[in-house]
Amino acid sequence: MGGVIHKRNKPLQVNPFKLSQPMGATLAFLGVDGCMPLMHGGQGCTSFTKVFFTRHFCEPIAIQTSAVTDAIAVLDGGDYSIVESVRNITKKVTPSLIGLHTTGLPETKGDDIRGVAAQIDYPLVYVNTPDYEGGFESGWALTCKALIEQLVEPAKGVDDNKLVLLPHVSLTPIEVEKIKEFIEGFGFIVLALPDLSTSLDGHLGDKQAALSSGGIAVEDIGRLGDAGLVVSVGDSMQDCGAALLEKNPEMRHHHFPHLQGLEATDALAKLLLAETGFNGPPLDVARWRKRLQDAMLDSHFSLGQSRFLVAAEPDQLAGLCQSLHDAGGRVTAAISTTDSPQLVKVKADKVLVGDLEDAEQLADDYDLIVGNCHCEALAHRLHKGLVLRGFPNWEQVGNALKNDVLYEGGCYFLFEAANTATVTRDMRRGARTL
């Protein structure tokens, strides 16, 4: 496909859709049951993060801050504020785990959080996630890796029926659940790390929990080392697979850049057939494959007449572009938040690391936008169609249950994109005749 622009020469971001590493870390910790994410930094980082996710998921978000102030920043190396935070948190609640992650402030002054963590006599996982490096995807991945390195017990021998799923940050709770079910259909016991499918899926509990209300159990993370198979989804998660193998070299790791569209789903099915020795998949899987084939044909007419701009985190970007491309949707520009090995594989005329000002400057090249709700103003002003995907989406409810993956989700995504394209075309035609 087209060239990739990895580096930007602008001195600033204008209308950024990039999100920070600590926010990705928070979300990963929310995929662990009974966890209290503790963000080490000024109170604002935590407050912004809490509001951000609360509005996106329409759910209460558990998180605390070490509330570093200017004076503390100068005097303390984290010993005081982190230890004090753990003391104050555990006075009120009893988390199964405290998820300590940093921000730019303590990283700039060089707090030794590993050293501080060693002083704390409470289940705690720490991870360095300065917000002046990486992004949302890497924050999530680094946290997942830290959970593996610090919690998984080294093991010998494997249980061939047990499979660890390592999903990237942009997979929605329902998508994680659907991937788990797809694999379970082949007879595996699947554990996802992190697992948002039972924590931020939007379920009405008996009461509001002060901690994450679901996700993978801490004990289960400890015992991941005897799984026969590891499946990572998204290039950001490849390292996490490798980290698991450090715990037990007998595990076998299979990597998928994404799980959107016919070809990617076929690859997963093929692996599972080979591993199980089954002759065919469960009936519903075969049925959904036929439906996706039909969906591709039904939507190809509208998609084939449309040009798309897709703006997303790298792993999601790859999946969305592939899905559109396969049914004839031409992605003229794909904009990524951060750089990634994924970008060279993205099916688009042009791939760049950028912001939504870049999207605006390319306005003549596309009819529809696939992106987060910051694209709304752009779409509105330039009369483009909009398919809302990614973080944040404060415009719509139901974000936890949007499913674009595998055969089934592929159908929903193509229909939504094709229908939006049709409406957009009609709207523009209407505008012309008026």
Add this chain to the structure above:
Amino acid sequence: MAIKPKIKELLDESSCAHNQVRKVACNAPTPGATTGGCAFEGAQISLFPYADAAHLVHGPITCLGSSWETRATGTSYPGRDLTRMGFTTDININDVVFSGEEKLAAAVDYIMAHYAPEAVFVYATCVTAMIGDDIDLLCKQATERHGVPVMPVHAPGFVGSKNLGSRLAGEAVLMHLIGTKEPEETMAFDINLIGEYNVTGDMWQYTPLLEELGIRVLSTLSGDGRIAQIRTAHRAKLNVLVCAKSLVSLTRKMQERYGIPSISLSFYGKRETSTGLLAIAAALGDQDLMERTRLLVAREEAKLTEKLQPYRCFFKGKKAVLNTGGNKTWSIAAALQDLGIDVVATAVKKATEDDREKARQALGENGVLMMNPGSEQAKIIEETGADLLLAGGRSLYTAIKKGIAFADVNQEKKKSYGGYDGLLNLAEDLKSTLQNPVFKNVARRAPWEE
């Protein structure tokens, strides 16, 4: 450093009522037990509504990436609305090690070249304050280079709370904008609206009334604001502080410097709006204006009463429990009463003595002031047979268990509840909440739990 505001001084605001009582380190948050935004957020909230200014956040991506386009502050600015744009230097590790100054200067130049705003606010953040980027100097140079105000806003998150940040934003405006330009003409009834951010168009609910009275809004900080206007704010006859205790330092200093008196009021609910309008007229000290305001208030109240009549019939006999904090403990209670709803209890756990006093007045002798709403509210709902719980999201479960309607008081509101007409919006929203069967339907037991 000399031109940076003195934080200690701002925290010791002599005009603050609560500063009569000695408090210990009220600005130090507790690690692991703190909620609420930082100074940067407060500064941004105060200044962001200027739609003709660019807001450049000098810091890593969290500060702006998670916060732009979060507030529905309406503007009538006909040009490119910069409140719906985000600018950040998005500093990386190189900038942290080798300084982000060069990038910042280039970023300002970029903004001027591409968007030509009337001014640029440059926000310091924790990391850039810590690495010591000389934002003052860079802003001074950029101002000279571009001929528009490029101002430092020294409110990095770690200096304190949202409230302090608003004060610091006020300092920046006072230091760099107010008094730097003369208005084309001055009028007898020129006022500044301070601390009104026009969230969901709140101020548009009452500015037409001011206009009708011949009161001109000379400038605002900062709802539907323009840079050129705030630069002339020193010529106003009166500062009207709307719902914002945080900017009291600014109005006090404007009184000292320019002799502008100030009044503090709110436009939430019928009574507050009427009192507010009359207070403005009284402060402007014109007999004729006062008379005309009385007539206008009477007219508007009559109009509202008529429009509210069908709602009052609907709300008759409906009881509500209110669980919130601060001035909402009594201001929302008063607004509910204006609609004819009986407020049987309000939480005062997170309220000042002053707020508690007002809550007691609003609810009367029989009303319950809940000191421990978390454990009290369920019982009160049961005892009083309340129909509606207005509270934060946490209390949704209580409402569902009791099978009564619930309204989230903290949810981002979509339409204005301010002024006279805002009350109609509130009435409409609460009516549809009370009529909605969802709370009862959701509470159905599953067949396997019966």
